[in-house]
Amino acid sequence: MEAEMRKKDPDHQFVEDLMVATFSQRRKEIVGDQPLIAEVLSRWPALFNERQIKAEFKRIVNTDLLQSFLDGLDSLVPRLLELYKSAARSGKKQALKCILDCLVRDDTNERRRAAALLGLPQYISGEDPANVIRICDAHVEILEEDMKGMQLGLLIGCESGEPDAIPREVFDVAVVVEETIVLHNIKDVVVAFSLLMGVIYCMKS
Known part of the structure:
Protein backbone atom coordinates (compact mmCIF):
# COMPACT_ATOMS: atom_id res chain seq x y z
CA MET A 1 0.00 0.00 0.00
CA GLU A 2 2.78 2.42 0.89
CA ALA A 3 4.57 1.67 -2.40
CA GLU A 4 1.38 2.20 -4.37
CA MET A 5 0.71 5.55 -2.71
CA ARG A 6 4.17 6.77 -3.64
CA LYS A 7 3.22 6.52 -7.31
CA LYS A 8 2.18 9.65 -9.16
CA ASP A 9 -1.03 7.95 -10.29
CA PRO A 10 -1.88 5.13 -7.85
CA ASP A 11 -4.35 2.40 -8.75
CA HIS A 12 -7.37 3.49 -6.71
CA GLN A 13 -9.15 0.15 -6.96
CA PHE A 14 -6.05 -1.71 -5.79
CA VAL A 15 -5.70 0.74 -2.87
CA GLU A 16 -9.39 0.27 -2.02
CA ASP A 17 -8.99 -3.51 -1.96
CA LEU A 18 -5.97 -3.19 0.35
CA MET A 19 -7.83 -0.78 2.63
CA VAL A 20 -10.76 -3.16 2.92
CA ALA A 21 -8.45 -6.11 3.62
CA THR A 22 -6.59 -4.23 6.37
CA PHE A 23 -9.61 -2.52 7.92
CA SER A 24 -9.78 -4.53 11.15
CA GLN A 25 -6.03 -4.27 11.71
CA ARG A 26 -6.16 -0.52 11.14
CA ARG A 27 -9.06 0.01 13.53
CA LYS A 28 -7.29 -2.04 16.19
CA GLU A 29 -4.13 0.05 15.87
CA ILE A 30 -5.83 3.47 15.74
CA VAL A 31 -8.46 2.89 18.41
CA GLY A 32 -6.39 0.64 20.64
CA ASP A 33 -2.97 2.28 20.49
CA GLN A 34 -4.14 5.89 19.86
CA PRO A 35 -0.96 6.83 17.97
CA LEU A 36 0.03 10.39 17.09
CA ILE A 37 -1.21 11.58 13.73
CA ALA A 38 2.34 11.50 12.28
CA GLU A 39 2.47 7.77 13.02
CA VAL A 40 -0.89 7.15 11.37
CA LEU A 41 0.18 9.13 8.31
CA SER A 42 3.33 7.06 8.03
CA ARG A 43 1.62 3.74 8.66
CA TRP A 44 -1.58 4.31 6.63
CA PRO A 45 -0.83 6.94 3.95
CA ALA A 46 -3.71 5.76 1.75
CA LEU A 47 -6.23 6.80 4.39
CA PHE A 48 -5.63 10.51 4.01
CA ASN A 49 -7.35 11.47 0.80
CA GLU A 50 -10.93 12.47 0.17
CA ARG A 51 -11.89 9.16 -1.45
CA GLN A 52 -10.58 7.01 1.41
CA ILE A 53 -11.84 9.20 4.26
CA LYS A 54 -15.33 8.81 2.80
CA ALA A 55 -14.78 5.08 2.26
CA GLU A 56 -13.41 4.53 5.77
CA PHE A 57 -16.36 6.38 7.30
CA LYS A 58 -18.74 4.16 5.33
CA ARG A 59 -16.84 1.05 6.40
CA ILE A 60 -17.24 2.10 10.04
CA VAL A 61 -20.89 3.22 10.13
CA ASN A 62 -22.27 2.14 6.71
CA THR A 63 -23.36 5.73 5.99
CA ASP A 64 -22.41 8.20 3.29
Missing part, protein backbone atom coordinates in the same frame (compact mmCIF):
# COMPACT_ATOMS: atom_id res chain seq x y z
CA LEU A 65 -20.26 10.86 4.96
CA LEU A 66 -21.10 13.91 2.84
CA GLN A 67 -24.81 13.20 2.49
CA SER A 68 -25.34 12.51 6.18
CA PHE A 69 -23.35 15.64 7.05
CA LEU A 70 -25.38 17.83 4.69
CA ASP A 71 -28.69 16.37 5.88
CA GLY A 72 -27.82 17.14 9.48
CA LEU A 73 -26.44 20.57 8.63
CA ASP A 74 -29.48 21.63 6.60
CA SER A 75 -31.76 20.85 9.52
CA LEU A 76 -29.70 23.17 11.75
CA VAL A 77 -28.85 26.09 9.43
CA PRO A 78 -32.01 28.21 10.00
CA ARG A 79 -31.75 27.99 13.78
CA LEU A 80 -28.00 28.65 13.82
CA LEU A 81 -28.35 31.74 11.65
CA GLU A 82 -31.08 33.08 13.94
CA LEU A 83 -28.80 32.57 16.94
CA TYR A 84 -26.01 34.40 15.13
CA LYS A 85 -28.33 37.31 14.32
CA SER A 86 -29.33 37.63 17.97
CA ALA A 87 -25.70 37.55 19.09
CA ALA A 88 -24.68 40.09 16.45
CA ARG A 89 -27.46 42.47 17.50
CA SER A 90 -26.07 42.47 21.02
CA GLY A 91 -22.90 44.05 19.68
CA LYS A 92 -20.66 41.44 21.29
CA LYS A 93 -20.03 39.29 18.22
CA GLN A 94 -18.76 41.56 15.44
CA ALA A 95 -17.31 38.60 13.55
CA LEU A 96 -20.79 37.06 13.30
CA LYS A 97 -22.12 40.30 11.86
CA CYS A 98 -19.44 40.17 9.17
CA ILE A 99 -20.49 36.61 8.29
CA LEU A 100 -24.18 37.58 8.16
CA ASP A 101 -23.40 40.64 6.05
CA CYS A 102 -21.94 38.31 3.43
CA LEU A 103 -25.34 36.63 3.15
CA VAL A 104 -27.01 39.97 2.50
CA ARG A 105 -24.88 40.24 -0.64
CA ASP A 106 -25.27 36.59 -1.68
CA ASP A 107 -27.86 34.45 0.08
CA THR A 108 -27.54 31.07 -1.62
CA ASN A 109 -28.04 27.73 0.11
CA GLU A 110 -24.34 26.96 -0.21
CA ARG A 111 -23.38 30.29 1.38
CA ARG A 112 -25.89 29.77 4.20
CA ARG A 113 -24.33 26.39 4.94
CA ALA A 114 -20.86 27.95 4.99
CA ALA A 115 -22.07 30.79 7.22
CA ALA A 116 -23.55 28.35 9.73
CA LEU A 117 -20.29 26.40 9.92
CA LEU A 118 -17.88 29.34 9.95
CA GLY A 119 -19.97 31.07 12.61
CA LEU A 120 -19.89 28.22 15.12
CA PRO A 121 -16.41 28.91 16.55
CA GLN A 122 -17.30 32.62 16.70
CA TYR A 123 -20.54 31.90 18.55
CA ILE A 124 -19.25 29.43 21.13
CA SER A 125 -18.37 31.39 24.22
CA GLY A 126 -14.75 31.10 25.34
CA GLU A 127 -13.58 29.43 22.14
CA ASP A 128 -10.83 31.09 20.14
CA PRO A 129 -12.03 30.76 16.52
CA ALA A 130 -8.42 30.62 15.30
CA ASN A 131 -8.03 27.29 17.08
CA VAL A 132 -10.47 25.77 14.59
CA ILE A 133 -10.54 27.91 11.43
CA ARG A 134 -7.80 30.03 9.91
CA ILE A 135 -7.94 31.89 6.61
CA CYS A 136 -4.58 32.47 4.97
CA ASP A 137 -2.97 33.57 1.72
CA ALA A 138 -3.12 30.60 -0.63
CA HIS A 139 0.13 31.65 -2.29
CA VAL A 140 2.28 31.55 0.84
CA GLU A 141 4.55 28.52 0.53
CA ILE A 142 5.56 28.22 4.19
CA LEU A 143 2.56 27.13 6.24
CA GLU A 144 4.21 26.22 9.55
CA GLU A 145 3.34 29.60 11.05
CA ASP A 146 -0.27 29.40 9.86
CA MET A 147 -0.69 25.98 11.47
CA LYS A 148 1.12 26.79 14.71
CA GLY A 149 -0.96 25.77 17.72
CA MET A 150 -3.75 24.26 15.61
CA GLN A 151 -4.60 20.84 17.00
CA LEU A 152 -7.70 20.20 14.91
CA GLY A 153 -9.21 22.45 12.30
CA LEU A 154 -9.27 23.88 8.79
CA LEU A 155 -6.76 26.09 7.01
CA ILE A 156 -8.59 27.96 4.24
CA GLY A 157 -6.33 29.28 1.49
CA CYS A 158 -7.71 32.30 -0.38
CA GLU A 159 -6.46 34.98 -2.73
CA SER A 160 -4.10 37.45 -1.09
CA GLY A 161 -5.68 40.56 0.40
CA GLU A 162 -8.47 40.99 2.90
CA PRO A 163 -10.79 37.97 2.50
CA ASP A 164 -14.53 37.99 3.02
CA ALA A 165 -15.82 36.41 6.21
CA ILE A 166 -17.23 33.77 3.86
CA PRO A 167 -14.46 33.35 1.25
CA ARG A 168 -15.61 33.60 -2.37
CA GLU A 169 -12.44 32.30 -4.02
CA VAL A 170 -11.19 29.24 -2.17
CA PHE A 171 -8.01 27.85 -3.69
CA ASP A 172 -7.40 25.08 -1.20
CA VAL A 173 -8.76 23.97 2.16
CA ALA A 174 -6.55 21.76 4.30
CA VAL A 175 -7.54 19.58 7.25
CA VAL A 176 -5.04 20.06 10.07
CA VAL A 177 -4.46 17.63 12.94
CA GLU A 178 -1.74 18.19 15.54
CA GLU A 179 -0.19 21.01 13.49
CA THR A 180 0.04 18.68 10.49
CA ILE A 181 -1.84 18.87 7.19
CA VAL A 182 -3.43 15.46 6.70
CA LEU A 183 -5.70 16.27 3.77
CA HIS A 184 -5.76 19.14 1.28
CA ASN A 185 -6.75 20.19 -2.25
CA ILE A 186 -10.34 20.60 -1.08
CA LYS A 187 -12.09 23.35 -3.05
CA ASP A 188 -15.26 23.76 -1.00
CA VAL A 189 -15.53 24.93 2.62
CA VAL A 190 -18.62 22.84 3.42
CA VAL A 191 -17.08 19.68 1.96
CA ALA A 192 -13.93 20.42 3.98
CA PHE A 193 -15.97 20.53 7.19
CA SER A 194 -17.53 17.17 6.35
CA LEU A 195 -14.08 15.68 5.74
CA LEU A 196 -12.85 17.15 9.02
CA MET A 197 -15.69 15.30 10.75
CA GLY A 198 -14.72 12.18 8.81
CA VAL A 199 -11.11 12.45 9.94
CA ILE A 200 -12.21 12.90 13.56
CA TYR A 201 -14.46 9.84 13.34
CA CYS A 202 -11.84 7.71 11.62
CA MET A 203 -9.22 8.63 14.24
CA LYS A 204 -11.44 8.15 17.32
CA SER A 205 -14.15 5.59 16.65
Whole structure:
Protein backbone atom coordinates (compact mmCIF):
# COMPACT_ATOMS: atom_id res chain seq x y z
CA MET A 1 0.00 0.00 0.00
CA GLU A 2 2.78 2.42 0.89
CA ALA A 3 4.57 1.67 -2.40
CA GLU A 4 1.38 2.20 -4.37
CA MET A 5 0.71 5.55 -2.71
CA ARG A 6 4.17 6.77 -3.64
CA LYS A 7 3.22 6.52 -7.31
CA LYS A 8 2.18 9.65 -9.16
CA ASP A 9 -1.03 7.95 -10.29
CA PRO A 10 -1.88 5.13 -7.85
CA ASP A 11 -4.35 2.40 -8.75
CA HIS A 12 -7.37 3.49 -6.71
CA GLN A 13 -9.15 0.15 -6.96
CA PHE A 14 -6.05 -1.71 -5.79
CA VAL A 15 -5.70 0.74 -2.87
CA GLU A 16 -9.39 0.27 -2.02
CA ASP A 17 -8.99 -3.51 -1.96
CA LEU A 18 -5.97 -3.19 0.35
CA MET A 19 -7.83 -0.78 2.63
CA VAL A 20 -10.76 -3.16 2.92
CA ALA A 21 -8.45 -6.11 3.62
CA THR A 22 -6.59 -4.23 6.37
CA PHE A 23 -9.61 -2.52 7.92
CA SER A 24 -9.78 -4.53 11.15
CA GLN A 25 -6.03 -4.27 11.71
CA ARG A 26 -6.16 -0.52 11.14
CA ARG A 27 -9.06 0.01 13.53
CA LYS A 28 -7.29 -2.04 16.19
CA GLU A 29 -4.13 0.05 15.87
CA ILE A 30 -5.83 3.47 15.74
CA VAL A 31 -8.46 2.89 18.41
CA GLY A 32 -6.39 0.64 20.64
CA ASP A 33 -2.97 2.28 20.49
CA GLN A 34 -4.14 5.89 19.86
CA PRO A 35 -0.96 6.83 17.97
CA LEU A 36 0.03 10.39 17.09
CA ILE A 37 -1.21 11.58 13.73
CA ALA A 38 2.34 11.50 12.28
CA GLU A 39 2.47 7.77 13.02
CA VAL A 40 -0.89 7.15 11.37
CA LEU A 41 0.18 9.13 8.31
CA SER A 42 3.33 7.06 8.03
CA ARG A 43 1.62 3.74 8.66
CA TRP A 44 -1.58 4.31 6.63
CA PRO A 45 -0.83 6.94 3.95
CA ALA A 46 -3.71 5.76 1.75
CA LEU A 47 -6.23 6.80 4.39
CA PHE A 48 -5.63 10.51 4.01
CA ASN A 49 -7.35 11.47 0.80
CA GLU A 50 -10.93 12.47 0.17
CA ARG A 51 -11.89 9.16 -1.45
CA GLN A 52 -10.58 7.01 1.41
CA ILE A 53 -11.84 9.20 4.26
CA LYS A 54 -15.33 8.81 2.80
CA ALA A 55 -14.78 5.08 2.26
CA GLU A 56 -13.41 4.53 5.77
CA PHE A 57 -16.36 6.38 7.30
CA LYS A 58 -18.74 4.16 5.33
CA ARG A 59 -16.84 1.05 6.40
CA ILE A 60 -17.24 2.10 10.04
CA VAL A 61 -20.89 3.22 10.13
CA ASN A 62 -22.27 2.14 6.71
CA THR A 63 -23.36 5.73 5.99
CA ASP A 64 -22.41 8.20 3.29
CA LEU A 65 -20.26 10.86 4.96
CA LEU A 66 -21.10 13.91 2.84
CA GLN A 67 -24.81 13.20 2.49
CA SER A 68 -25.34 12.51 6.18
CA PHE A 69 -23.35 15.64 7.05
CA LEU A 70 -25.38 17.83 4.69
CA ASP A 71 -28.69 16.37 5.88
CA GLY A 72 -27.82 17.14 9.48
CA LEU A 73 -26.44 20.57 8.63
CA ASP A 74 -29.48 21.63 6.60
CA SER A 75 -31.76 20.85 9.52
CA LEU A 76 -29.70 23.17 11.75
CA VAL A 77 -28.85 26.09 9.43
CA PRO A 78 -32.01 28.21 10.00
CA ARG A 79 -31.75 27.99 13.78
CA LEU A 80 -28.00 28.65 13.82
CA LEU A 81 -28.35 31.74 11.65
CA GLU A 82 -31.08 33.08 13.94
CA LEU A 83 -28.80 32.57 16.94
CA TYR A 84 -26.01 34.40 15.13
CA LYS A 85 -28.33 37.31 14.32
CA SER A 86 -29.33 37.63 17.97
CA ALA A 87 -25.70 37.55 19.09
CA ALA A 88 -24.68 40.09 16.45
CA ARG A 89 -27.46 42.47 17.50
CA SER A 90 -26.07 42.47 21.02
CA GLY A 91 -22.90 44.05 19.68
CA LYS A 92 -20.66 41.44 21.29
CA LYS A 93 -20.03 39.29 18.22
CA GLN A 94 -18.76 41.56 15.44
CA ALA A 95 -17.31 38.60 13.55
CA LEU A 96 -20.79 37.06 13.30
CA LYS A 97 -22.12 40.30 11.86
CA CYS A 98 -19.44 40.17 9.17
CA ILE A 99 -20.49 36.61 8.29
CA LEU A 100 -24.18 37.58 8.16
CA ASP A 101 -23.40 40.64 6.05
CA CYS A 102 -21.94 38.31 3.43
CA LEU A 103 -25.34 36.63 3.15
CA VAL A 104 -27.01 39.97 2.50
CA ARG A 105 -24.88 40.24 -0.64
CA ASP A 106 -25.27 36.59 -1.68
CA ASP A 107 -27.86 34.45 0.08
CA THR A 108 -27.54 31.07 -1.62
CA ASN A 109 -28.04 27.73 0.11
CA GLU A 110 -24.34 26.96 -0.21
CA ARG A 111 -23.38 30.29 1.38
CA ARG A 112 -25.89 29.77 4.20
CA ARG A 113 -24.33 26.39 4.94
CA ALA A 114 -20.86 27.95 4.99
CA ALA A 115 -22.07 30.79 7.22
CA ALA A 116 -23.55 28.35 9.73
CA LEU A 117 -20.29 26.40 9.92
CA LEU A 118 -17.88 29.34 9.95
CA GLY A 119 -19.97 31.07 12.61
CA LEU A 120 -19.89 28.22 15.12
CA PRO A 121 -16.41 28.91 16.55
CA GLN A 122 -17.30 32.62 16.70
CA TYR A 123 -20.54 31.90 18.55
CA ILE A 124 -19.25 29.43 21.13
CA SER A 125 -18.37 31.39 24.22
CA GLY A 126 -14.75 31.10 25.34
CA GLU A 127 -13.58 29.43 22.14
CA ASP A 128 -10.83 31.09 20.14
CA PRO A 129 -12.03 30.76 16.52
CA ALA A 130 -8.42 30.62 15.30
CA ASN A 131 -8.03 27.29 17.08
CA VAL A 132 -10.47 25.77 14.59
CA ILE A 133 -10.54 27.91 11.43
CA ARG A 134 -7.80 30.03 9.91
CA ILE A 135 -7.94 31.89 6.61
CA CYS A 136 -4.58 32.47 4.97
CA ASP A 137 -2.97 33.57 1.72
CA ALA A 138 -3.12 30.60 -0.63
CA HIS A 139 0.13 31.65 -2.29
CA VAL A 140 2.28 31.55 0.84
CA GLU A 141 4.55 28.52 0.53
CA ILE A 142 5.56 28.22 4.19
CA LEU A 143 2.56 27.13 6.24
CA GLU A 144 4.21 26.22 9.55
CA GLU A 145 3.34 29.60 11.05
CA ASP A 146 -0.27 29.40 9.86
CA MET A 147 -0.69 25.98 11.47
CA LYS A 148 1.12 26.79 14.71
CA GLY A 149 -0.96 25.77 17.72
CA MET A 150 -3.75 24.26 15.61
CA GLN A 151 -4.60 20.84 17.00
CA LEU A 152 -7.70 20.20 14.91
CA GLY A 153 -9.21 22.45 12.30
CA LEU A 154 -9.27 23.88 8.79
CA LEU A 155 -6.76 26.09 7.01
CA ILE A 156 -8.59 27.96 4.24
CA GLY A 157 -6.33 29.28 1.49
CA CYS A 158 -7.71 32.30 -0.38
CA GLU A 159 -6.46 34.98 -2.73
CA SER A 160 -4.10 37.45 -1.09
CA GLY A 161 -5.68 40.56 0.40
CA GLU A 162 -8.47 40.99 2.90
CA PRO A 163 -10.79 37.97 2.50
CA ASP A 164 -14.53 37.99 3.02
CA ALA A 165 -15.82 36.41 6.21
CA ILE A 166 -17.23 33.77 3.86
CA PRO A 167 -14.46 33.35 1.25
CA ARG A 168 -15.61 33.60 -2.37
CA GLU A 169 -12.44 32.30 -4.02
CA VAL A 170 -11.19 29.24 -2.17
CA PHE A 171 -8.01 27.85 -3.69
CA ASP A 172 -7.40 25.08 -1.20
CA VAL A 173 -8.76 23.97 2.16
CA ALA A 174 -6.55 21.76 4.30
CA VAL A 175 -7.54 19.58 7.25
CA VAL A 176 -5.04 20.06 10.07
CA VAL A 177 -4.46 17.63 12.94
CA GLU A 178 -1.74 18.19 15.54
CA GLU A 179 -0.19 21.01 13.49
CA THR A 180 0.04 18.68 10.49
CA ILE A 181 -1.84 18.87 7.19
CA VAL A 182 -3.43 15.46 6.70
CA LEU A 183 -5.70 16.27 3.77
CA HIS A 184 -5.76 19.14 1.28
CA ASN A 185 -6.75 20.19 -2.25
CA ILE A 186 -10.34 20.60 -1.08
CA LYS A 187 -12.09 23.35 -3.05
CA ASP A 188 -15.26 23.76 -1.00
CA VAL A 189 -15.53 24.93 2.62
CA VAL A 190 -18.62 22.84 3.42
CA VAL A 191 -17.08 19.68 1.96
CA ALA A 192 -13.93 20.42 3.98
CA PHE A 193 -15.97 20.53 7.19
CA SER A 194 -17.53 17.17 6.35
CA LEU A 195 -14.08 15.68 5.74
CA LEU A 196 -12.85 17.15 9.02
CA MET A 197 -15.69 15.30 10.75
CA GLY A 198 -14.72 12.18 8.81
CA VAL A 199 -11.11 12.45 9.94
CA ILE A 200 -12.21 12.90 13.56
CA TYR A 201 -14.46 9.84 13.34
CA CYS A 202 -11.84 7.71 11.62
CA MET A 203 -9.22 8.63 14.24
CA LYS A 204 -11.44 8.15 17.32
CA SER A 205 -14.15 5.59 16.65
